[in-house]
Amino acid sequence: MEFSTTGANKSNKKLTSNERKERLYDIISKQGEIKFSEMSSYFGITEMTIRRDLESLEQEGLIRKTLGGAILVSSVDLSMAERVGIRTAEKMRIGRAAAELVRPREVIFIDSGTTTIQIVHHLLPKNVHTVVTNALNIAIELQNKNIQTILIGGHLWGGSSSLVGPMAEEAIGKIFFDRAFIAATALSVEHGLSNSNIFEIPIKRLAMKQSQEVNVVIDHSKFGMKSLGSFSSLDNVNRIITDQLPVDELQELCSQNEVELMIS
Structure with a gap:
């Protein structure tokens, strides 16, 4: 508007x-x-x-x-279409910084989200071997970029164009990733990482478990907030890629858990 x-x-x-x-x-x-x-x-x-x-x-x-x-309030589960125009410039910077981390021959997981799609926008075919995702829009974008892609099966959750449920969880549990890029609706000292769509939470947890390195992509507006369901504490995260430093309490929590804060 x-x-x-x-x-x-x-x-x-x-x-x-x-x-x-x-x-x-x-x-x-x-x-x-x-x-x-x-x-x-x-x-x-x-x-x-x-x-x-x-x-x-x-x-x-x-x-x-x-x-x-x-x-x-980030606990309100907005659809992908409603979220796509919010803080686009910040998400673009985060996505570019995340894409630059990927190295040739790596197999990576990219989560569903309007920030994670920005990673795909900045990926080069020569810099990645395979991308695994549970998001339809991300798979389509990767196809257009001629990047080898594995789209897992499952129940289609229309609001986020993501595939969830037991079939999706079983598929992810059989794949190992060099890096995972995970989106979150909120991050707070009390509740850790949380998400507004509870059906995506098992997918996030499994992808993090199956990854050698876990990167969380999140913009500054989600710091200090909580959403519907917590899916991880920071001791499972290697790096947070964001556009602004969080408040001191969150910075201290990152330091305690040896989480790198990358500001784009």
């Missing part, structure tokens, strides 16, 4: 509180985060009113207020 922040929107000033909250949530769902000042200008109301609206959405568990704004 595009909106002007240069002045009050007259039609928005006529909205009821519930209508305004619905539009606020629509904007934050598409962008991932908003600023109080931008929304105040967009709706033509005071920042105090915007804060009250966001407090109400926070009480409903839909968003989380931050310093100067609010972000989408």
Whole structure:
């Protein structure tokens, strides 16, 4: 959704509180985060009113207020189509940095996600032997790049275009990877890595177990948050590839578990 922040929107000033909250949530769902000042200008109301609206959405568990704004609560399982336009620039940088780690003759696993697809965008056929994935969109992209690909079977989960379930788990359990690139919905000191889609959690755990090196790709907005189901602590991770350093507590946890923080 595009909106002007240069002045009050007259039609928005006529909205009821519930209508305004619905539009606020629509904007934050598409962008991932908003600023109080931008929304105040967009709706033509005071920042105090915007804060009250966001407090109400926070009480409903839909968003989380931050310093100067609010972000989408990551436990809400957005579809791939809804997530693809959120923080694209950050995801591109993370994907490029992750792709540069891959070495010739390696067999790698790439998880389902809008950040992991950016890894594929930056992979070169000469720099990888085989990619194993449980994501349809990633397999299609790899086919277009003429990279040898193994797409595991299983139950198709439409929201994320991923294959999950017992068949998928059995297939991954028979393959060994040089590296795995795993997406996460959230990372916190208390809950470790978590995900909003519980059906993908066994896939992530197995891929991590079968990999010599585990890389987690995650943007900064997911730090300090928790999602529906935890799937791993940091002692199972070798590297986190992100766009900004997390808060001190998470940095310390990474240090304690000898997890490298790679900033793209």
